Amino acid sequence: MSAKKKVGLIVNPIAGMGGSVGLKGTDGQMRHKAVELGATPVTPERARQFLTRIRNSDRIELLVAPGRMGEQCASGSPEVVGEAGEITTAEDTKRIAREMVSRGVEVLVFVGGDGTARDIQDAVGLQVPVIAVPAGVKIFSAVFAVNPGAAARLVESFLEGAGYDEQEVLDIDEEAFRQNRLASRLYGYLLTPRASGVLQRGKECSPSDAAAAQSKEALASWVAHNLAGNVLYLLGPGTTVKVVADAVGVPKTLLGVDAVTDGRLVGSDLGEKGILQLMDSYVETRIVVTPIGGNGFLFGRGNRQFTPQVLRRVGRKRIIVVATSDKLLLLDALRVDTGDFELDQALSGYMEVIVGGNETIKMEVRG
Amino acid sequence: MNACLELDLNEMPYPPPDSVVEAARKTLKDLNRYTEPDALQELAELLARYSGVQREQIVVGPGSDLLLREVVMCFGAGKKVVMVSPSFLSTVRVARRFAGKLVSIRLSLPDFRLGRQALLEELEEPSLVVIDNPNNPTGRIILDWELVDDILYHPQTLLIVDEAYFEFSGMSFAGLVADHANLALARTLDKAFGLAGARVGYLIAGSAFLEAFSMLFTFLPQASLQAALEALRQPGYMWKNVQLVMEERERLRQELQILGAVAYPSNTNFLLLKSRIPGIAGELRERDVLVLDLSNQLGPGYIRVAVGTPEENDAFVRAYRSVAQRHDEGIDS
Numbered sequence: 100m101s102a103k104k105k106v107g108l109i110v111n112p113i114a115g116m117g118g119s120v121g122l123k124g125t126d127g128q129m130r131h132k133a134v135e136l137g138a139t140p141v142t143p144e145r146a147r148q149f150l151t152r153i154r155n156s157d158r159i160e161l162l163v164a165p166g167r168m169g170e171q172c173a174s175g176s177p178e179v180v181g182e183a184g185e186i187t188t189a190e191d192t193k194r195i196a197r198e199m200v201s202r203g204v205e206v207l208v209f210v211g212g213d214g215t216a217r218d219i220q221d222a223v224g225l226q227v228p229v230i231a232v233p234a235g236v237k238i239f240s241a242v243f244a245v246n247p248g249a250a251a252r253l254v255e256s257f258l259e260g261a262g263y264d265e266q267e268v269l270d271i272d273e274e275a276f277r278q279n280r281l282a283s284r285l286y287g288y289l290l291t292p293r294a295s296g297v298l299q300r301g302k303e304c305s306p307s308d309a310a311a312a313q314s315k316e317a318l319a320s321w322v323a324h325n326l327a328g329n330v331l332y333l334l335g336p337g338t339t340v341k342v343v344a345d346a347v348g349v350p351k352t353l354l355g356v357d358a359v360t361d362g363r364l365v366g367s368d369l370g371e372k373g374i375l376q377l378m379d380s381y382v383e384t385r386i387v388v389t390p391i392g393g394n395g396f397l398f399g400r401g402n403r404q405f406t407p408q409v410l411r412r413v414g415r416k417r418i419i420v421v422a423t424s425d426k427l428l429l430l431d432a433l434r435v436d437t438g439d440f441e442l443d444q445a446l447s448g449y450m451e452v453i454v455g456g457n458e459t460i461k462m463e464v465r466g
Numbered sequence: 467m468n469a470c471l472e473l474d475l476n477e478m479p480y481p482p483p484d485s486v487v488e489a490a491r492k493t494l495k496d497l498n499r500y501t502e503p504d505a506l507q508e509l510a511e512l513l514a515r516y517s518g519v520q521r522e523q524i525v526v527g528p529g530s531d532l533l534l535r536e537v538v539m540c541f542g543a544g545k546k547v548v549m550v551s552p553s554f555l556s557t558v559r560v561a562r563r564f565a566g567k568l569v570s571i572r573l574s575l576p577d578f579r580l581g582r583q584a585l586l587e588e589l590e591e592p593s594l595v596v597i598d599n600p601n602n603p604t605g606r607i608i609l610d611w612e613l614v615d616d617i618l619y620h621p622q623t624l625l626i627v628d629e630a631y632f633e634f635s636g637m638s639f640a641g642l643v644a645d646h647a648n649l650a651l652a653r654t655l656d657k658a659f660g661l662a663g664a665r666v667g668y669l670i671a672g673s674a675f676l677e678a679f680s681m682l683f684t685f686l687p688q689a690s691l692q693a694a695l696e697a698l699r700q701p702g703y704m705w706k707n708v709q710l711v712m713e714e715r716e717r718l719r720q721e722l723q724i725l726g727a728v729a730y731p732s733n734t735n736f737l738l739l740k741s742r743i744p745g746i747a748g749e750l751r752e753r754d755v756l757v758l759d760l761s762n763q764l765g766p767g768y769i770r771v772a773v774g775t776p777e778e779n780d781a782f783v784r785a786y787r788s789v790a791q792r793h794d795e796g797i798d799s
Contacts, residue, residue, distance in 0.1 A: 296576070429765050431575040449571070449584035458562060460551055461584045462572045 103160040104258060107180070107204035108146070109195055109219075111211035111234070112167040112187055115141040118236040118403025121355060121370030137372065141438060145234040145247050146172035146210045148440065152251035155258050162204055164195045172210075189218045196222035206230060206257050206292070208250070213237045216268045220287045228263050228290040230254060233299070233436060238400050239391075241300055242266040242289045246399075246436040246443070246466070249297035256294040263290045266298065299394040299434070314423045314455070315339055319346040321456040322387065322421055331381035332359045333374060333413075335388035335402050339421055343387055356404045371406045378412060385417040386410075390433050390452075392426050397464065398446070399436030407439035415445065420452045424460065427452060433464040440466075471781055473772040474756040476602075476631075476736045478660035480707045480775070482697060489696035490664070493688035501685045509691060512698040513668050517640050517653070523670050525679045528686060530630055530654035530667030531556045534596070537626050537650065537669075539564055540678045542594040549595075550580060552763045554602045554628060561596065573604060578730070580608040582616070589620040598628035600635045603760055603770040605732030607635055614639055618646045624674060626650045633658035633708050635733035640670050647674040657735060659697045659704050664690035711735050715773040721783050725790055741767045741786075742793075749789040755782060 117129055120136035150173060153159070161177040163169035168187055170179050180202060181195035192209075196219055199207060206228045209219050212235010219229060231243040232250040244250035270286035291298060315338070323346035326332060334340050336354045344351035349364040351357055358366030358377050366377050378384045386405065390397050397420065398405050410418075420433070435446045443466030451459045481487070506526065514521040527533040534557050538547065544566040549558065551570035561568050571584050578601065589595070595617060599609040609627065617625050629651045632638045643649050650671040656662040666686060671679065686694075697704065712735075719729040719737055728740040743749060744766035747759030760768035771782065 427572070428763065449581050451569070455562075457566065458568045458570070460570045460572050461581070461588075463574045463581060463584075 103158055104206070105162060105202070105204045106159045106254065107162045107164075107196075107199035107202075107207045108150075108169045108173065108177075109164045109192055109199070109207070109209045109215075110142050110146045110167065110169045110172055111192060111209070111215040111218075112140055112142055114211035114215055114235040115145075115403065116236075119371040119406045121368055121373070121404050136370065140167075142210045142234045143167070143172050145232055145438065148247035149208070149210065149232045149250050150174070152248045153254050154251070155255060158258055159254070162199055162202060164191075164199075168192075168195065189214070192218040193222040200227055206254070208232060208254075210234045213240050213269055213271050216240050216242055216289065217270060217286050220268045220289055223289075225265070225288065225290050228257065228292055230257070230291065231289070233399075234438075236401075236403055237271045238299075239271055239283065240267055240269045241298060242268055242291060243299050244297050245299045245394075245434055248440075252297050253292045253294055256297075257292040261293040264293050265289070266291050296431075299396070299400075311423055311425055314425065315342045316346070318421055318423065318453055318455050319343040322419065322453060323347045326359075326362075327383075327385075328361055329382070330360065331365070331377060331384040333357075333369075333384060333386045333405075333409075334359060335386060335405065337389040337391075339389035339423065339426070340387055343421060354401065356402065370404050371409060374404060374409050375412070378409075383417065384413050385419055386413050387419045387421060389420065389422050390426070390430065393429065395430040395433045397433050397435055397450075399434075399438065405437075407437050407442045410437060410442060410446070415450075418450070420450055422452050422454060424454045424458075427454065427460055427462065430462070433462050435464060435466050469754070471755045471774070471778055471785075473774055473778070473782060474758045474770075475662070476657060476734070476770075476772045477662045478657060478707060478711070478735065479773070479778060480660055480710070482660050482693065483700065483703050485700070486661075486693050486696045490689040490693040493692050496688060499688070501688055501691050505691055505695065506684075506686065509666075509686075509695055509698070510668075512695060516698055516701060517638075517670055519640050519643060519670050523643055523672070523676070525669040525671055525676070526686065527667050527669070527684050528690075529656070529665040530628065530652040530669075533667050533669050534626065534628060534652050535560045536679075537652070537675065538594065538596065541624050541675070542596075546588070546591060546593045547596060548585065548588045548593050550585075550597055550601065550608065552601075552603055552760070553596075554598050554630075555763070557596055557598075557628070565594075573601065573606075573608065578604040578606045578608070580613075582613050585613075586616055586620075589617065589623045592622040593620075593624070595623055595625045596628070597625070598630070599637070600631050600733040602628075602630070602734070603736070603758065603763070604738050605730060605734045605736060607637055607733050609639075611639075614642065614649075618642070618649055621648070624648045624650075626652060626675070628652045630654050630657055631734040633704070634712060634735050637733070643670050643672050647672040650675040655694055655697060658708050659694075660707065661690075661693055661697060664693045666690050666694040708735075711773050714776060714779055717776075718771075718773060718779045718783070721779075722786065725783070725787055727786070736770050736772045739769050739771060740764075741769065741790075743767060743789060746786075746789060749793075750785055753785045753788065755785045 116133040116138040183191040210232040233243045265288040319342040341351040355368035447466040510524040547565035655666040758770040
């Protein structure tokens, strides 16, 4: 039997914590605010989902970062690499990644978001292939697998000797993101094992020509005129949904979740708690959401305020998806990665996307 | 000026036999006269015999696209129309213009599969379902007997299947029309019979459709009518050409895959390609090769290319190779 392959695991314990409370990230001092607002860690569960879905775990030797950075997520007694304090930093991630490479790790798995990807890129560049398990608030880089299960399939591809591809790591300006602007630039590349259909594509901007604007306005006008009375509408992020808000005549945070009922704004830039409180006051709630251009995520990327609890209470049938047909044609499917496997399965199947006043396209949703 | 290599319209690359050309030519001296009704009757009879159906089920018209347009306008105007996406663009445009609501089921990648349940759950209310099988532009067979049976089971649903390429796929639902009033098929002599210039199409229609067409009496142009009659009297010539095209299609597909293009399996006389070169259609056009650019239907790099003669296919492969080499050199430099 061939020797086991050394696989390193680094978990960013604070990644993704800002999502449910509407903070759009935990870079810098935001982690404290996230904790104050009641956010709880999401990466341990994502790491466990990843580890339990690896089918050939007997063929790998797992090396983990200490404590919450990996050790606590793994079963058995994996070798622990490096040291870290109770409060972990980007420097810990970089230092431990380098140490893992020096210990002969052949593929490095990390659990986090775009910020973690940048740290890994700084530390190891193209020296070893990586597998990126999505768990952050901002997960727009193409290096990420579509969900933890897909990341586990990348381990299988690696073990089977698949080749490698360079994938983009994006640098999203978190401060700009918080101020309602999506500013990104190419930060660098990481190597990933080659496998079909398991990596997300990077975010692509919505088409912005005159025809696209006209198309958005037509569908937005139709949606706005067909909103039912006495129903709470939660408007998700994105320029397409913003045009719906414009048609209703209410202001919209471009990257946040806002709430509208009977043509009035009743909540702005809401987190999970605010959404659930508002929902208590209405018999019916509907979500208006648009897929992310380029990778098709409806939930789980850039709108983690729509937590599994919110989505379960709203229900699949009351999710209204809007998009221009131009945006849809670049997508192979719609995707969900809510962090709740059963919910992802329940949301899977075909969903209707409103693309115009009298036109809808039914697209497959993959969880 | 160089002649273009025209592979954008899915035409049969071989001309009709001399006897068909001669039959059309003979009509020219009678251009001052309308078509003889008896000749139209004879055409309907030959089409019925060719299709294995009753004469009364045949509706002849000037091109299957126009017949499809009639069907959408008669049965879909202001109502719900269900289609697949992508689909034959001419029909999509009509549906978008006239339907009360247009629902398109997106064929799922990687193999352009049709979601059965997604389609069937749309049929709880009265609907006109319009599906091309094989699908244009993917070339894939997307309907099977069970699904058609399930669709027809919905009494408020009318189903029209565009079978423009059925001679290449070998699959037709003509045998079901007699027993299902709500089924119609649209066919053409443009493709397999190589009579694109004659524009002869026909419906094989169930009784729910026939009523709307009972008042429709179409005069076909004399030359088209006589060419169609002569072609139908000797279908062996057409079947021989279909066989040649299918053999060439598989050779072309293999050669393009060697060049790194994704060439999807096809049940038609064309191939759907996904090229790694985003502007491939424009690059080929600069080399006087015309293909259908599908970037606005399927995304960058998708084109549809008709299967030509062996010489035309070789020329296409050379042009594709040249574009690919230039593209790769550009990336390397």
